[in-house]
Amino acid sequence: MQLRRLGILGVGLLGGSIGLAVRSRLKDCVVVGYGHQGDTLRAARQMGALDEAYEQPQQAVRDADLVVLCTPVGVLSPLLQQIAADVAGGAVVTDVGSTKRTVVQAGGRLLKPGVSFVGSHPMAGGEKRGVQFARADLFEGGICITTPTPQTDPAALARVEELWKLLGMRITRLSPASHDRLLADVSHLPHAVAAALVGMQHEEALGLCGKGFLDLTRIASGDPGLWRDILLDNRDNVRQSLRRMADQLQRLEALLDGQNAESLRAWLDAAAARRQGLVDSKDQGPPAA
């Protein structure tokens, strides 16, 4: 991959891991980072994630041929606005956010002609946050969803997808709208459900919770500020997912009488078989684009 200068805006778990991976794999690329905390930038430089570090985003995008926005979803649009005048002509900008319609629209609206925006969602990370958990292999084997639109420059899309492939990811392309609809079901709703499961417990019940409950609710420990932004940005889809979930729970309630033992068994069988299918497919690796 030809990359002269990479700008990473936001040096946390994801931004730091991109820096580590690119510096170890593209020796000629200068990796430049922006963060608003001097401590974080120093830590990122010390661990080898950045060649240069700046406390102003404009400084980190100048002359970069690829810019990756790695801040929380809620501040992507203001950040695009801040850097718009300073991104070099011909550069490509992408992001790592968990929702895609808003940022793709903002990129198209705010960036100069000649600068391309391509939405990305590398599915990696977890509940851990901060550059101290960054690893060069964080993205290895994961799926990255890219969200081109009919307006997307194919060369810009190729540059972004090359980055993720360099980091070991497989690419799945979706429209921004499809991305947000599918992720509401498979990620945003599950987060909300885990939080609701914790929230509904009485104190005395929590004293009895076992490992199963802790596994089930692990994602509820994710950063509340990040998740607030994600749920609000994708609220139309999350509402639809919540309603389908409520329908499932109502269906279950209807099956909870002695007359429906076989239907209840079939409902549980279907869920167990489906999850097993998922586990088996993961063992074979995620589907390629």
Next chain:
Amino acid sequence: MQLRRLGILGVGLLGGSIGLAVRSRLKDCVVVGYGHQGDTLRAARQMGALDEAYEQPQQAVRDADLVVLCTPVGVLSPLLQQIAADVAGGAVVTDVGSTKRTVVQAGGRLLKPGVSFVGSHPMAGGEKRGVQFARADLFEGGICITTPTPQTDPAALARVEELWKLLGMRITRLSPASHDRLLADVSHLPHAVAAALVGMQHEEALGLCGKGFLDLTRIASGDPGLWRDILLDNRDNVRQSLRRMADQLQRLEALLDGQNAESLRAWLDAAAARRQGLVDSKDQGPPAA
């Protein structure tokens, strides 16, 4: 602990683990097992979980001073009926089922005068099933809920609790009704929710699921037949839990508009903090009785 002869009815993960643990810790106790499959009984003997094995439950309870029922919840009452005439006077019978009202009532109704029933729910195990996963330390550090009633003989309760303490468990006492109400919230509902989360997914969304989704839905891989019996036996409580869960999800839906960003954040903060509290309390070990 004084135990001359222990009868284990049902030699799967739990029954086999009880056998292994007791045989290694009480050298003078004869451990007798019942199973309806010869293969399982042979495996249990080979791994050292049983001294004697029988294919009729009556044979496994004769002369035992303690009998532990380790079959699925749905067959506990019929099993009590089968063994009632053969349990020795003065013996104590307990079980390991995930619901307690029905079996405690059946024990009191079906067993002879002079034979005591005490409900137990040792919280150990997981999705794995079968004697091949049995381990002498399966119960170490876990909580066992015992469910005495005003009619329970204190000496019988002590004999049962001594068994669980011998196996490394901490005891929490609850009435059968409290047990079933609390476990509906912290175990039965979460299982149902995990199954519903898998069940509501469209195929194309499942292709995008990550490790978080698999963790969240792990308990949906539990045995559907076992879970059908648990959910049906505890259906009044599970219905209440389902309704409280539905209320939480409705509350969340109401928070999903831009005006409520702070309330949504507070809702997510509370869930994350609560779960962290749980993780911290588990690190310090479960509460003692």
